[in-house]
Amino acid sequence: MSTEPSPPFTWQFNLGRIPVLVEPSFWLMTVMFGMIGSRSWQAVVSWVGVVFVSILMHELGHALMAMGLGCDVAGIRLYMGGGLTYFDRALSRWRDVAVSAAGPLTGFLFGGLMLAINILVPPKSLMGQIILMDLMWVNFGWGIINLLPVPPLDGGHIARGVLGPTRQRIALWLGVITAGCVVALALNFRAFFIGFMFGMFGYQCWQALQVTRDIKPMEPVKVAELEPDALARGWQALRSGHESEAARLGHLALSAAKPGEESNAARDLLAWVALAEGNARAAVSHLEKVQPPEAARPYSLAMAYEAAGLHERALPHALAALEKERTEALTALAVRLLVKAQRLDEAERTAREFTWKATAKRDTLLADVAVARADFGAAAALHASAFEAGGNAEDAYQAARDHARAGQGAQASEWLKRALAAGYDDYEELARDPVLAEARSAPELAERIARRGKGVA
Template sequence: MSMDSSPPLTWQFNLGRIPVLVEPSFWLVTALFGMIGSRSWQTVLSWVGVVFVSILIHEIGHALMAMSLGCDVASIRLYSGGGLTYLDRALSRWRDVAVSAAGPLTGFLFGGIMYAVNEFVPPKSYMGYVILDQLKWVNFGWGIINLLPVPPLDGGHIVRGVLGPSRQRIALWLGVITAAGVVALALSLRFIYIAFMFGMFGYQCWQALQVTRDIKPLKPVKVAEAEPDALARGWQALRSGHESEAARLGHLALSAAKPGEESNAARDLLAWVALAEGNARAAVSHLEKVEPPQAARPFSLAMAYEAAGLPDRALPHALAALEKERTEAVAALAIRLLVKAQRLDEAERTAREFAWKTAAKRDALLADVAVARGDFGAAAALHVSAFEAAGRAEDAYQAARNHARAGQGERATEWLKRALEAGYDDFETLGQEPALAEVRSVPEIAERLARRDKGAA
């Protein structure tokens, strides 16, 4: 999953190489659940902290097992009182079972440690006992519930993996029956939240039954015979915007490839598929498996590292790519990374010396260099030149933005009008740009934006 798709106010941090994202809904739902039967705000606060730590440890259990089986973890995401661990690839049946089981087992281990703490180093305060009780309940109570054979719980994933693709309907029927039993028990005990949750799970299983068909085993077919020219067709699918088909063909090509050049070419395709899907971590993982490592395509590595937020690692590969692939895409990437590294003279020299097909691309990149130097007037002039050469609305908008940042309000207004006339339509970005706050209040601009808002409504 791409991190760019995260909702506002999402908290992001790293555990080693694993990105962790905590959505606002996680805190809200956890706090609401903690308020049920709570006596004080302190117990609600401790409950939120306990759930956060426990679910994170649970997801780390999934992640560590996946990593031990050769997978990379794209991210861990906590949301609405639960969590998910995203891997860089699909796992085989029994490995998926092992990863599903690792989360609850890690929680049981952590809960056991809490029992030992309670036994040998008992807390000395009331809140200490409360926190220990909460830790034991979440890690053992929720862990046992999570092992019930109801998708999407871990127990449901385990059962579906054990039964295999030829018995998926049995797994779903087991989920429906188990969910119904839990709902009945929860209602009798007046556990309304649990009844609602398992009622929803049971309904989802019932819906899945309407469309799920068991897969009959097929006789093995040689991949190379089944999908000729898989690699070339995969690139064609990717260029046409069919990422899922490109991924399928890429994996087929990899499975049929000989070690070395053929397998490296398949991994390069899979890396670009991952980039198209917004999964930079998976792209890096594919490229780091190229053998020998120096055989990886420098441009692919540079793009993957940049997308993963590692510009320092991307820059050497981009410069190496520029020596081998004198294309505009490679040159633009190298200049962009040089600007980020504040190697501005080198970035400017590269932009001026490269043989661009049009001057517009060169001027837009030189404008980025000028912005990095704080010369907004020069940047505005370069974007004006780029707009006059190619007529791109984005260049007109950037000209307006940099005129405004240079304190040239009238020029900024003029060029924002030209951007709108040229078809600039990223009104969210325009509405949030602080440099254009005064320009947005100009009557003619304000009227245009108001008309657009009414049209959108």
């Protein structure tokens, strides 16, 4: 999994050879659920433990089933939406159904074990009873909800697998109708969060219907004709923000592709889908399966390696891509990686030689070079120039940081005011940024930051 996109305070550990990443949003959402019903703090703490263990068991069910069917597991991520398990390849239709069903089944088995303990050796303490009841509710109750035929729930994946590629629109319509029924019931019982969640799921299904077409059965001799259409629609879905549909079409294209150029093109799409999902490790895995290895697109490799934090491996591919085609995105990528490698003269030359559509981007990159040289005065001037050209509040904020590191407290305060006036709103980051400690202590700024920190305009 990607290391750079992880939010601050993310907890990472390994279960055997499976990396696990727990985002802060997971704990926040779980605590909010636990506080419903005016529970005591002890009950809330136990609830958080119950949900963590139960969802981790659920995701391990997916992971172990996939590993048993020949997949490598790229990692498990727990976040505010629940959990996700990442694989390095696609499975056949019915194996994918088995992997989707393994998560809820694991929860049912774990819940059954808790039920047996409750019957055979019931806990004597009230807290023990609460923990067992919560474990049974999460593993049975949530498991049943998760089997509803609504993507992205496991039941939705199972329905799409059972119906097959020729009936994908039926699966999506089933998701829309089921989600609508759940929303109606939730509103009737005043379960507003459930209603909101399934309303969002139903809307996502409706959006997917706009780009999804059923794959018509073809004669064996015409299977190769399936790949170009699936691949093109996969890129279209990815550009529209429908990563799950893009992934499905990418895997479909890969399954129909001939070895070589066709399969490599499908792997390239799947790598970009993985990058869009924040799964850099899977992106790298797809690209490293390209045959021959030198056929992989250098730009794709550079982006995947950078997202995975492998900057030294990304740089030669970025430079190779830049030799073939000079675009703003490629040039910016190359400059970023050259700065990471401390090849600062080359980074500056690359940024200055390119003809940018807007000078703000160039000046921001040159400011990064100046910061790497510890020339904070020059960096401040460049960030100021970028702000004047583009009006981006982040450039004004960075100008304030540059002035502060140059020991120019008054200028730092003035640029911080300009950043806030331009719309900079990451008050949490501002409040803990040690570089700007002196600048934000100015009375006007301190009062404004404190007021916004409390949610007051």
